[in-house]
Amino acid sequence: MDINKQLELYQFEKLNQALFNNHPDAIYILDLEGNFTMVNEVVCQITGLEREQIIGKSFEPLVRAEDLAATIERFLMAIKDMPQRYETAIITKEGVKYIDITNFPLKVDNEIVAIFGIAKDITEKKQKEHELEKYANLLKAQNAELEVFRKIIAHDMRSPVAKAIGLARLLEENKIPDEKVDGVKYYLRKTVESIDTMVRDLNEVISLKYKGMEFKTDVVINDLLNRFVALFSNEIKKLNASVTIKAAPDVSVSTIGAYLESIIRNLISNALKYHARHRPIEIVIEAAATYDGVEISVKDNGIGMDLTKVSGDIFKMHKRFAPDLAEGNGLGLYIVQQQVKLLNGNITVESKPDQGTTFKVFLPR
């Protein structure tokens, strides 16, 4: 061979060696059975294995189980003279690593004798992708909730506002017959109060999202129930309702007191609101310890509901099922469900039309 040609060959070989050894990515050669015949230093760095542990062995044990079938598929396609570019995952001592692989065949005299591989460690990039996906999902969920808030404002809040305007205008124009004036004033007050309730509930729902981890304390259920029944004593007396508490004095749970109070308050309020008009109100509140927590139930003999029609909707925002009674705005049960979830518990409901409703809240120990 001509001396210049020899020099050229020498430079080219040196160049190849430099490329092979200094490239920041893993470069390797696989035989047609998928065994490593040559690896650069980075292959050892990424896998955490010594050269002797890799050479002569198959790539398969390195690959994460759920990615193996697809990776083998890619290798087989490369052997059939189809270059491949794909992502897969390998298991190393440092855990799972995500890699971006290029495979192409090495040909001698037009015959495929081996497969070249270039593998880039994209673990960090993948982690960022996962986080982005997590935030995207969070955003989607929050947008869905925003849409519900928008509907609440467009429909539920506008309704009492329109009524208040109508009533106020009538009073202002002084054209109402005397015997009806008191009625109009009463309705105006009730309407404005219902707007106030709605605004407060909305605020509570929104601020629930921003509460961090509050402190857990041991709450004696019996005490809490008695306290709340006392809170409602005026309304209970006015409605001639009988409220019975059945909770052993030793039943307690470690939980966030404020949330549990809000849950009980909402459930009692509900039971009082949706009472049947033609029979005396009876509410029974029970609390019992279970093997893994506490179950509190609030049972009323009120108007009940047809669960076959409403079951999925009952805890959703702004669904009212007996809107001719009281100023319901439908947020109470949504709040209850959110709080129960925050306490890692769950809530169920049983009900039959005109026979009453029972809510059961389970809280883990």
Add this chain to the structure above:
Amino acid sequence: MLKRIYVIDDDEISLYLSKITVELFDATIDCRCFDDAHKALESLDKDIEKGGQPDIILLDLNMPVMSGFEFLAAIKPMESKLYNKCHIYVLTSSVDEHDRMRVMESGLVVELLQKPLEPGKLEEISKLLPKCQ
């Protein structure tokens, strides 16, 4: 001239408001209030038979049991009998554009009005009506 008005709304205060507004506009109008659209349908059937269908129906949209939309669908078969005799005004607190578009699909709906009902509006409506039958 308005002789008979139906007001259909599940909310007792809204019904009361509409009724008083109608009374103050013209105390001779027979104003019937329904808190359930089903009951309104039954009454409508009977009134059509007797030739005394309401001139105006003030219809709320957001009602449980039977919504305003469901009521409009239910009276579609009667549309030919009621056309130009019974005019429906959807009276709603909703400010949702979707509702407005859906509602205008009914042949009997003249307009979507926003609550609260204004006496001036009643005057306008009564002037638009063809002369007393």
